[in-house]
Amino acid sequence: MIYPEETYFSYQKAKTIVQRLKLKTSLQWKQYARSGAKLKDIPSDPSLVYGRTGEWKGWADWLGTAKNPEKKFLPYKEAQAFVETLKITNVKEWKLYCTSGDKPDTIPAYPPDVYQNTGEWQGWRSWFGKQNYVSFKLNFLPFEQARAFAHTLRLCSLYEWQQYCKFGDKPDNIPVWPDRIYSGKGGWKGWKNWLGNLHPNIIKRNIEKSIASQSNFLPFEQARTFVHTLNFKSEHDWLLYCRSGNKPTDIPDIPSIMYKHTGEWKDWNDWLGISADDSLLHFLPYQNARAFVHKLKLENQTKWDFYCKSGNIPQDIPIDPDTFYTETGEWTDWKDWLGV
DSSP states (O other): OOOOOOOOOOHHHHHHHHHTTOOOSHHHHHHHHHTTOSOTTSOSOHHHHHHHHTOOOOHHHHHTOOSSHHHHSOOHHHHHHHHHTTTOOSHHHHHHHHTTTOSOTTSOSSHHHHHTTTTOOOOHHHHHOHHHHGGGGGGSOOHHHHHHHHHHTTOOSHHHHHHHHHHSOOOTTSOSOHHHHSOGGGOOOOHHHHHTOOSHHHHHHHHHHHHHTOTTSOOHHHHHHHHHTTOOOSHHHHHHHHHHTOSOTTSOSOHHHHTTTTTOOOOHHHHHTOOTTTOOOOOOOHHHHHHHHHTTTOOSHHHHHHHHHTTOSOTTSOSOHHHHHHHTTOOOOHHHHHTO
């Protein structure tokens, strides 16, 4: 089956429909978008789709919650100072607190929605207070036990790990970002060591197992024909599309693995339908890309994600540098990438 090219309602029309749902946070929107009840004419990631057209004005505008937010919620520093006194150590405890009825109305239940657009949001660690958040690490298994669990998953890449954390049944005592939790003296030795795919034979076995469970994918020729209708110009466009939630389930996220196994994969130019002369899908070498990123003066990964969603990122800079440059063997860590 060949799928038609995706089209969406105008921003205003989509926003009007969405606001009838009475959703309060972007987290609630994401849960709704995954529920299967969303109209296909409304994108799963509106910040991406309408950000490109210049219409996106933030989650509060999208959900219809932008009614004098500056009067409803405390300024970030005051709100954070209050939360710090609660001695909450992690997001799970925060959610319980928000549903307890004890939270003041002047404190947002999902602070990224309120403070990220102002540039003040610095992550959950800062929100809870660094001295409180340290105890969050104690809730995780020791590195050796956590890594042993990760090995049982037979995942092949950082991308698959991220997908598992989003949609899989990950235990609470396994961190989403083990490189942050187990860095330094924690035992962290890199993503290949964490996933257990150091040996080529293990990678091959994992891929074969993955493909055996994904027999519902279209044959290569049909899948490639569909992808050509999207008129993407780079692998960057493909990654954004896979993240949007609009990709048909019978098209693989990682065709280079799926169809390389069958012997049909050639390269990204062939997959996307780009001539060699027009190809824009070659990312800069790590050193060059990092030098560009350092000039942006971004302070943390949250601000990097916000920058990527702004639509200003050049196409020769990957939005997932930790994934791309890990595969090339050049990735160090986020501090090195951002220059902080």
